Amino acid sequence: MRTLTDLFTINGKPMFAPDEEIEVKYNDLDASDSGRDESGYMHRIVVRYKLGTWSFVYSNISEEERMYMESLFPDEPDFIFGHPSRLDPSVQEETTCYRSNYGIAWKSAGMDIWKNYKFNIIEC
DSSP states (O other), X not given: OOOEEEEEEXXXXXXXXXXXXXXXXXEEEEOTTOEEOTTSOEEOOEEEEEEEEEEEEEEEEXXXXXXXXXXXXXXXXXXXXXXXXXXXXXXXXXXXXXXXXXXXXXXXXXXXXXXXXXXXXXXX
């Protein structure tokens, strides 16, 4: 079984360490009133700065590991995600997030092996 890590947690419970790199992106959230005027000048009304998106990939995962990971994500609109701080990775912080774009492929039904377990965790 793969190793649990406290670097990334869902509602305080550790996630399994992925076997692929974790991609992190930050985007600003603009208000719907943002946009270009007739001269082409962009008028931005930023509602929030640097909202995080963390992309996780597990190339191969057992049924037991899959069940544990799925148990972390509640049937709720959001959860508390623990992760290293953007400004200082040695500091842990928690943000309210939701999971999106998740999927998995069943590699071997007889052996309960899954592959390409992927999902994004997106800051609310």
